[in-house]
Amino acid sequence: MRKILVVGAGQSGLQLALGLQSHGYEVTLMSNRTADEIRTGRVMSTQCMFHTALQHERDLKLNFWESRAPRTEGLGVSVAGPGSQRVVDWVGRLDGYAQSVDQRVKMAGWLETFAQRGGQVVIHGAAVSDLDYFSRMYDLVLVSAGKGELVSMFGRDADRSPYREPQRALAVAYVHGLGPRPEHPDFDAVRCNLVPGVGELFVMPTLTTSGRADILFWEGLPGGPVDVFQGVKDPAEHLSLTLELMERYTPWEYARATKVELTDAGGTLAGRYAPTVRHPVAHLPGGGLALGVADVVVANDPVTGQGSNSAAKCAAVYLDAILEHGEKEFDEAWMQATFDRYWEIARHVTKWTNAMLGVPPEHVLNLIGAAGALPPVANRFANGFDDPSDFENFFYEPERTEAYLASATGGPADS
Known part of the structure; x- marks a missing residue:
């Protein structure tokens, strides 16, 4: 043996x-x-x-917890514009559900x-x-x-x-009491909120030690306004900072987080790595x-x-x-x-x-923007999280992105 x-x-x-x-x-x-x-x-x-x-x-x-963990059936992207208004907001449906335990x-x-x-x-x-x-x-x-x-x-x-250096400062909070997204209250989705020049806020359902919960996850540009969690030891202060930043930069997410509380004293995490x-x-x-x-x-x-x-x-x-x-x-x-x-x-x-x-080039911004009007594009982008190799076909090169969007507007998206 x-x-x-x-x-x-x-x-x-x-x-x-x-x-x-x-x-x-x-x-x-x-x-x-x-x-x-x-x-x-x-x-x-x-x-x-x-x-x-x-x-x-x-x-x-x-897969011991599959029947108990929330089934995440979609993945959405929002982009914040001037005045913290959403200039992009869509959700793509996953071919097979995701889960967080x-x-x-x-x-x-x-x-x-x-x-x-x-x-x-x-x-x-x-x-x-x-x-x-x-x-x-x-x-x-x-x-x-x-x-x-x-x-x-x-x-x-x-x-x-x-x-050679960390590209984001990371801050996680596990919470109970998050309300549903009014746009799709009937199914769970990971929400990716992009705030140019500031960072990203991710919101996702999970199964934790006390049952169903949600994760609020800030990724801040080092030295930027979200990079404020280093040295914060008090979980309550960590959550308070998380919510303040949501209210300022992603008010549409903050609107459903006004009654959240931490799942437990160990429900926060902060750090960074290259x-x-x-x-x-x-x-x-x-x-x-x-x-x-x-x-x-x-x-x-x-x-x-x-x-x-x-x-x-x-x-x-x-x-x-x-x-x-x-x-x-x-x-x-x-x-x-x-x-x-x-x-x-x-x-x-x-x-x-x-x-x-990095800073997204124009053709990637066009792709993310187009997904709001083209569900097949939103779906394909969402399913790239399962199979990132597909991004080679439509994401990196402007010519491939343009060709894909042209085909998507004329009929079903290639896959």
């Missing part, structure tokens, strides 16, 4: 560990927190997962499931010296802990990492190797909501590659080839995310 060590108990690490476990591998999972500590801790992300990523969970029968709920539940199924859980914040030791005991070491000392083992890929692609293989001091997983090797800004989706897709790719490899050695060539398989998916996410972090 092959022995595999997975370091990190997030979306990718747990999904991969549970998948390997189901195929008879002897898996050890290292987590710096227990399931109870995760469940009672602070929120970790926004994690709206679209159809393809959700299907990877279903394939492994890990608070990672405190999911990761705690998955970690307990892994242990109940006979997996070995080691509660320990791993250091490089630990991996050096463990690499001699295991056939494969996978690092899916996206922060801290371990990430520094994986060198930055300068050719694929255009940014989007980075790293080389996938770490060389340990004693000569061993470790393979980076998901955010460790491809960390994009959350402006396109791809983090947990990419993590699920990475885990699925790595699981297939490990199963196909059989009893052969997990050498550096295999590790690089496995990452390259994942990069074929991740490169589209990275390209799209980096494009959305």
